[in-house]
Structure formats: structure tokens, C-alpha cells
Amino acid sequence: MKKLITILSLGMFSLGFSQSAYYNDYQRSITDVNWQTVAANLLLSNQQKADLFALNNQYPDYYSWNRVYANNPDQWRTDRYTSIQRIMGTEKYTKFKNKYYKGQNPVAVYNRNKNNYKSTQAKKYKTIQTKKNAQNSKSMSEYNRRKQAGDQSHLHIKGNNGKNKK
Incomplete structure (x- = not known):
């Protein structure tokens, strides 16, 4: 019974944690934009401003x-930006999108952010592998240089004091 409760609580914690990441994206979609400036730049009407702030x-x-x-945390993106487009109108929404999202669909921008962690981890792995390969390359070039120079130190084996034991 204790195991079942533990498993259920861990499952709920991980679900809540993943959904809180979506909520954080939702909050950033609000706080990362100065909506007063957007309203002024796009010459939104008082009703449009009120709707946007609501x-x-x-x-x-x-x-x-x-x-x-809770059941579909991805849906907030589509709902939010569809509502913004409805409030602003297509023409002003396009200007907003071009300025703040470089012409990309904000839904796609936040979906891409969702996967940034995975791609960041892959980049770190590739960087580490590149550094290891560079180190191995340096070691091998040093070995080859010594070998060509007739230096026998490349034959040194750790723990071998040069005497043959029989």
C-alpha cells in the first residue's frame, strides 16, 4: 500500500512539475512583452486594450x-494567440507577430522552447565529444612526433621499470 501511495504521489508530482513548466511559459508570454507599448505602437482602441489586459x-x-x-497543457498557446489575433485584428496581429516574434507563429516559438532543454543537452554532449577528440588528437600527434624522432619514451608502460622479470 505504501508503495502504491509513493508511486501515485511521484506521478502526480512529475505531472505537476511538467505542467508548471507550461505555466511558466504562459507567464513569460505575458511578462516578456510590454503590452502598454504594444497597445501604443499598434494604436489599439480603448476596447482592444481592455480586452488585451483582461x-x-x-x-x-x-x-x-x-x-x-490540466488535461492539455499545450493548448494554452493556441488559445492565447488566437484570442490576441481576435482582439487586435489580423493586420495588427501580423505587425505584432513580426515585431515580437520575428514573423514566426508565437505558438511555434513556445513549442520550440519546450524542446530547448533536449537540444541544449545534445549540444553539451557534442561539445564534450569534440574536446575529447581534440585531446586524443593532440596525444596521438605527440606520440607520432616522438616515434619519428626515435624517442623510445612512447614505449614506457606504467609500472614497468625497464627490467624483464622471468
């Missing part, structure tokens, strides 16, 4: 966000 305040904490997106 959208930004829709889920003030993780629990309110989680009630809606």
Missing part, C-alpha cells in the same frame, strides 16, 4: 490556469 489577467495563478489546461 486576457493577460485571465489566469492570475497556477491553479486557475491548471483548472482549464
